[in-house]
Amino acid sequence: MRVLVTGAAGFIGSTTAEQLLTLGHDVVALDNLVRGRRANVPARATFVEGDCGDSDLIRSLGAFDACVHFAARIEPADSMAKPDIFFANNVAQSFTMIEALIEAGTTKVVFSSSCAVYGNQVETPIDEERATSPHSPYGESKMMVEQGLRWMAECGRLRAASLRYFNAAGGTLAHPERHDPEIHLIPRALDAAVGRREVLSVFGTDYPTSDGTCVRDYVHVSDLADAHVRAIHALDQHSQLTLNLGTGTGSSILQVIDSVQRVTGLEVPTRLGERRPGDPAEAVASNQRARELLGWRPQKSLLDDIVADAWSSYQTL
Numbered sequence: 001m002r003v004l005v006t007g008a009a010g011f012i013g014s015t016t017a018e019q020l021l022t023l024g025h026d027v028v029a030l031d032n033l034v035r036g037r038r039a040n041v042p043a044r045a046t047f048v049e050g051d052c053g054d055s056d057l058i059r060s061l062g063a064f065d066a067c068v069h070f071a072a073r074i075e076p077a078d079s080m081a082k083p084d085i086f087f088a089n090n091v092a093q094s095f096t097m098i099e100a101l102i103e104a105g106t107t108k109v110v111f112s113s114s115c116a117v118y119g120n121q122v123e124t125p126i127d128e129e130r131a132t133s134p135h136s137p138y139g140e141s142k143m144m145v146e147q148g149l150r151w152m153a154e155c156g157r158l159r160a161a162s163l164r165y166f167n168a169a170g171g172t173l174a175h176p177e178r179h180d181p182e183i184h185l186i187p188r189a190l191d192a193a194v195g196r197r198e199v200l201s202v203f204g205t206d207y208p209t210s211d212g213t214c215v216r217d218y219v220h221v222s223d224l225a226d227a228h229v230r231a232i233h234a235l236d237q238h239s240q241l242t243l244n245l246g247t248g249t250g251s252s253i254l255q256v257i258d259s260v261q262r263v264t265g266l267e268v269p270t271r272l273g274e275r276r277p278g279d280p281a282e283a284v285a286s287n288q289r290a291r292e293l294l295g296w297r298p299q300k301s302l303l304d305d306i307v308a309d310a311w312s313s314y315q316t317l
C-alpha cells in the first residue's frame, strides 16, 4: 500500500509510519514541524514538510491507498486559551485536506480521535455508544472532524475510521515520547526521576478512586500503531468505524508513579496538590468493539511494560 501519514514527526504518527514501513508499505510522511521533531520521521519514509491543510500540496502527492491523519494540536489546556488555533488547525485544515485527498483519488481515512470526545463521564468503562460531551475546544475539534467524516462516509465520498485513543504511552527506541510542552504523566514522571523537572505535581487526591488520584487507561503506542494498520484493512469491509483504543484497565496516578520508581530504581519527587478543573476522576475504555471488528489485542500495554519501554526510549533523547 501507499499510505500518507500526517503528523509523522510526532509521537504516535512516527511509530505508526515505522510499523507500516516494516510491513513493506510505502509511506509519505507529512508534518509541518510545529510540534514534531524531524529526527522522529522514519528514514525510509518520504518526508514532506508542510501543512496538512495545504490543498495544492496534498493534491500534488497523488492518490494513496489510505491516509492516516495524526496531525493536530493536542494540548487541551492550551485549547482553552486559544480555541481559534485549535479549530483552524485541527478542523479547518483537516477538512481542506480531506477534500484534496478525495479530489486526488484517496478514499480511505483513519483519523486520530480521542477519549476527550467523551468529556467528564462518571461511569466506566466507556463504550462507543456513550453520549459524547467534549469539555474543551480540543475535544470538540476531534468530535467535529469525526462528524464530518461520518457524513462523508454516509454520503459515499470516502471510507473512514475514527479511533478514539485513551492515554497513549510507552515508546520505541527510534521514536521516544517527547512533546513540547510535555503534558503526559509518564514522561513528566521520568523527567522528575532524573532531575529534569524539580517535582511531579499530582492534581487531586480526593477523587472517588481506590487511592484518591485520577485513573486513566494507558495504551502502548505500538499497540495503537497496530490498530491503525488493522483499521486501514477493516475499511475494505466497513465504510465507517468509530472505535475506542484502550486496554479496559485503569491505573491511578500513584500506581503510575510507583511503576516509574520500580522500573527506573529512581525516586520520583512528588507534590500532592488540588484538583485541576475539568479532569474526570476515571477514564477507562471498553475496547470490545475494536477487539471484534479489528481483531485487535493490546500486546504491550501492561503498565510496567509501558513504563519500561518509555524509560528505555527516554534514555535515547
Ligand SMILES: NC(=O)c1ccc[n+]([C@@H]2O[C@H](COP(=O)([O-])OP(=O)(O)OC[C@H]3O[C@@H](n4cnc5c(N)ncnc54)[C@H](O)[C@@H]3O)[C@@H](O)[C@H]2O)c1
Pocket: 006, 007, 008, 009, 010, 011, 012, 013, 030, 031, 032, 033, 034, 035, 036, 037, 050, 051, 052, 053, 069, 070, 071, 072, 073, 074, 089, 093, 112, 113, 114, 115, 164, 165, 166, 167, 168, 169, 178, 179
Ligand atoms: N498522545 C495521546 O495520548 C493522544 C490521545 C488521544 C488522541 N491523540 C491524538 O493523536 C494524534 C497524535 O498525537 P501525538 O501524541 O503523536 O502528538 P504530537 O504532537 O507528537 O504529533 C502531532 C504532529 O502533528 C504535527 N502537526 C500539527 N498540526 C499540523 C498541521 N496542520 N499540518 C501538518 N502537521 C501538523 C505536529 O508538528 C506534530 O509532529 C493527535 O491527533 C492527537 O490529538 C493523542
